[in-house]
Amino acid sequence: MAPPKKYPDDLRERATRMVVQARRDPATMTRAIKRIADQLGIHPEALRTWVKRAEIDAGDRPGTTTGDAERVARLERENRELRRANQILRSAASSFAAELDRPSRRRVGFVDSQREEHGVQPVLKALEQTPAGIAPSTYYAARSRPDSARAARDRELAGKITRVHEDNYGVYGSKKVWAELNRYGIEVARCTIGRLMRENGLRGLLRDKSPRTTRPAAETGRPVDLVKRDFTATSVNELWVADITYVHTAAGWVYASFVLDAFSRVIVGWQVATSLYTDLALDALQMAIWRRQAEGTDLAGLVHHSDRGVQGGFNWSSHHPD
Structure with missing residues (x-):
């Protein structure tokens, strides 16, 4: 289909004026438009549109004027x-x-x-x-200009930092991003991580009014520290380490208790709650025990280590009962 023909402005004004002068009443408009359009070589519908626009601009017909x-x-x-x-x-x-x-x-x-x-x-x-x-x-x-060696290094690091930050739901700050990169053998100063995160608009989750997740238990009856702060293990189900963390959401604080196998680094049990109730850590441990026993795993000799809090009714290290 050919594109619409562009008519000069002076032709549009002349044709419109001729139609207005030629017609005496609305009944004669169609004939006047057709006759003048044929005379000037204009498409009738184009001329009809021009006349309508002229009437609106003159206030003779309702509508939005050209100026408006x-x-x-x-x-x-x-x-x-x-x-x-x-x-x-x-x-x-x-x-x-x-x-x-x-x-x-x-x-x-x-x-x-x-x-x-x-x-x-x-x-x-x-x-x-x-x-x-x-x-x-x-x-x-x-x-x-080609990038300097530092700029190229920064660009490469920024991509890795962004991936770590996004993979962890945007909650990691420079300290945790630095630790994660070091786990993968990427050696970089923590201050460099902080600088690149600031430059790329990345920031960790800011905790305000941090809740207290641990209340030191009474000294009476507290089990001894069996691991002596040595969290290495030679096989799975030899040492489990427990901890409680929290995150602030739109609905308030959410608490999570985890049990981690020190050898495989796999979370073997967990529990999530909206309040820090007494048995939160114990529920996570019981889940881990249930899952392993359901697989037929022998847990004899297993050592479970937690902080000194009273959640769950245990603290520091304890052997799993045979």
């Missing part, structure tokens, strides 16, 4: 541009608003992260009136 339509279109366009700029600035604030004195390399990275969604020029324009602004020449020059 143009004003609405302009406001909608400005609104879209403002929303886009606002989104860019929010992203910039979350990325590096607290560290705007950093080198422009980070700002170049931010523009790169937004270019697919918004385009380079809109991002640069939105940033130019802020402390995070970067000149177009600086941006393109920085992109053409």
Whole structure:
């Protein structure tokens, strides 16, 4: 299908004026439009639309005038541009608003992260009136330069840090991310982890008004520490270690008790609750025992080690009864 024909503005005005002058009443409009359209080589429906628009602009027909339509279109366009700029600035604030004195390399990275969604020029324009602004020449020059060895290393580490952070539901801070990377043989200073997390807008879960999860038990009847702070084991079901942790949710604090096999590093039992009731840790231990016994596992000689809290009615180390 051929594209609609573009008529000159002077032809539109002339044709519309001829129709208005030719017709005397609404009954003659159709004939006037057809005759003048044929005379000037215009499609009748195009001419009918022009006449309708002229009547609206003159106030003879209800509807949105041309001026109002143009004003609405302009406001909608400005609104879209403002929303886009606002989104860019929010992203910039979350990325590096607290560290705007950093080198422009980070700002170049931010523009790169937004270019697919918004385009380079809109991002640069939105940033130019802020402390995070970067000149177009600086941006393109920085992109053409090869990364330094440190920048390449930082980029590689940032990807690994982001994966660890996301794999752990976004709750890990720099200390736990550092420990996790070291577990995989990635040696890096903890301060470097913290810097890269800040630069990439990553942060761990901040605990406010931390609940007290452990109340030291009375000294009377407390079992001795059988492991002497040595948490190594030579086989599975030799040493189980228990702990209680907590996380703040929209509904309040949630408590979780875990029993971990020191050899396999597998969680063998757990219990989750919305309150820190006395038997929380004991329920997790009983679950672990039940699961192993259901598999036919002999637990004779197993040592269970917990903190000195009174949850569950036991503390420190104890042999599992034969």
